[in-house]
Amino acid sequence: MADLTIQGLTKRFGGVTAVDDVNLHVADGEFVTLLGPSGCGKSTTLAAVAGLDRADGGRIQVGGTVYFDAARGIYLPPEARSCGLVFQSYALWPHMTVADNVAFPLTLRKVAAAERKRRIDEVLALVEMERYAGRYPHELSGGQQQRVALARTLVYRPAILLLDEPLSNLDAKLRDRARAWLAELRTRLGLTTIYVTHDQIEALSLSDRIVVMNGGRIAQIGTPQEIYERPADPFVADFIGTTNFLPARVVGDAPAGGRALLELADGQRLEAVAERAAPGGSRVTLAFRPEQMQVAPPGTAPEGGSVLATRVTSRSYVGGNWQVGLELAGAALRLEARQPPAEDRLDLWLPHAGGILFRGGADVAA
């Protein structure tokens, strides 16, 4: 096991910068997830660590070994690194049995036959696939193939484990089971792991830390709680599950940690806690999760929150709950409610605390 240091990593494809000055340190035994939409640079970063792509700039070091250093012209080919990479497609060799697939890296390392057999048995038992050693990959289900792919990687004890969307080819039910299994396995193995995914639930439930990437840059690094509760910008908030953004203007200066009075485009006003000082007149965006917003019963006093008049644009039954689309001062909001709204108008209750105030207009990719 070893720690991983990435410094100033840059990779360009033609005129497009796929990875732009990424800096990251992963401690020994840490499980870090690269999270982001497709094309954000997470897979390119992983490929650079594994040596499948040669980066254009920066430095990658695992333990005491420099994998890549653009300044010094160092580039280790993938076979000279000690990475374990599980592919999204599993990449099991179709002409070899499960046992042959797992034996391949050991044969390369000239492990003696007896020792080889012992280790194949051990690793197949670890992934609960010992009964399938003689099968060919096409005779296995997707979940079983994924386990074999992992076994083939663990069997040679790599210095660092790289997982490229390993669950994305499984169907929803299987994915939940595989995720739980993977979480259990990682606590047993304690391997330094980089996990790439676009699924925030996988990221939140598995990781020690999450790296949210956007447009080839790191948008935020933090623990799952930090990422979820204090997203650094509207992009992270949107990607991690917050869907409601209200553009507003600050009325009068608000101190850091104090309560700011905000005015919407249609003149309605509300209050929100500002973590950082918000100067009067500046443009801000207020973000809420669906579960933080409530329907205000008519005639009640706004207690610990603000009540705003909205227009109902859609209602759809999503099983147990109703999802209600609202329009407020030109912004589209989505609300979960037990009952569908009876009328076209609805009073919305927003808490003073709990929302997140970002500076500037909301510029979130839908």
Added chain:
Amino acid sequence: MSLAMSRPEAPPAPPAIPRAAPIQYGTALLVLVLVAGPLLPVLLQSVLDGALYDAEYNLTLANFARLARTEGFGLVLLNTVVLAALTTLVAQFVGTLAAILFGRTDLPLARLMSEFFLWPLYLSALVLSFGWYAVYGPAGYLTMLWQSVLGEAPWTLYSLAGMAVIAGVSQAPLAYIYCLSSASITDPSLEEAARVSGAGTFRTLWRITLPLMKPAIAYSAVLNFTVGLELLSIPLIFGDPAGITVLTTFLFNNGISSPRPDHGLVATAAALMLAVVCFLVWLQGRMLGNTRRFITLGGKATRPRPFRLGGLRWPLFILAALYILATVIAPIGVLVLRAFTAFLSPMIPLSEVLTTGNFVQIFEYPVYSRAVWNSFVVSLVGGAIATALIGLVAIIVHRSEFRFRGALQYLALFPRAVPGVVAGIGFFYAFALLPGLGFLRNSIWILVIAFTMRFIPAGIGAVAPMLLQVSHDLDRAARVQGADWWTTSRRILLPLMRPALVGCFTILFISFFKEYSTAIFLFAPGSEVIGTTLLQLWVQGEVGLVAALATIQVAVIAVCVAAVRGIFGVKLHG
């Protein structure tokens, strides 16, 4: 002890000498020598005043002027272009019609007839010419029958039109394949939409199906024109006796069979031909986007709903059956029959002339049996060597970080633009020129080398599509786990390519087995192959032996094609 406790292992020790670079550079160099080796002498000789192997010579452009002034050369060029154009016309007309009839309508027995229709593709034009001669030649079976009943036969094969019909029929399968594959990838709903909006069968065919085939028709027309320019056997057999010379026979007569060959003139004409064919192949590439001169292995095409011919179904069937009978079954059948008879004529009962004497003679005379044996050795051993080289080239081009892989791909596909005659002359010069290679000159290995160069593109065409279907993750996985490029290629890629390599070997075996246009410039006593012996026997007038030898070639190729299709269930074109 468990995986969790264990320390990470070091990656496997790298091999003492890095293997990727020597293998990649070595292969590239080999292909470079193979392709440039025969072409450079031709180009060089075309600008020299003396022979290439003379002690002294000067650079000159006089050869071009001399060639232009050569008496009758203008007519040679005209003949060449007219023959190629007529051939293309016949091939395109027949091929397109067949593609629609066999591929898109409810014609009875369409599948069976399309099988027969493709046969000329598998056989050499040389064998087909003999077959046509045996049926429609001056002493041919049908000609005699006609004469005995109706008087003078109204056709002759010894004319540009006659040759164009033979060549056109033997090249029609090319047009057929391209039109059919274009029809199978176009959306059948386009035709159904036309029919739903009220267009009848023939209007839909004329207004929708045929226009959709236009790119395929245009592309295969250029392809067939190119093949028409390169034709050697048909003009040699039917053109020469009639005094009709085309560029290939001009090169053959002045280059090899002439006692004092004018090398400057021959090389200049060859260079001219090379330039024209290069241009045409470039044009094909422009038209297709991705240049593929050889359709090789095709999967099973999805077939849209066939058109109903209605009342024309049976008349068209009879017409198609007559065509197959007249152009494929009769020539091959009569040729085979001729092989088993001492003399073939409609006037003499068959039972009186039946004999196996022709075959006995072939196997009794060492010269002839050696030709058969040599053909097998060249095709089997040469095909295997060439397949290995082609597999390596394909892996380097598509699955390596080799710096010059783009250039290597271009180089490996370049022989498409080299006519067999030009390659033959080029290798002849190259081996005459290089002192150390004299021992090769009189052996069959010179043929293996030349054939390999000629058919690298066909082999690549069989292997590359399969390689492109193998996911990159499979070799990346091996690399990450510690296998270097060569181990990955050997242990992962080559086993996965096995079906494609078998297909490649079969195509090369058939191509080598029937090749003659390159060989006639290169063979020597002792290194004859079936193709060259066929031409020699033809010149000697040994029609029975020609028929027997041709029958052997047809039988071997038929067994090959049937075996590959039976075992691998693949269609084999090319």
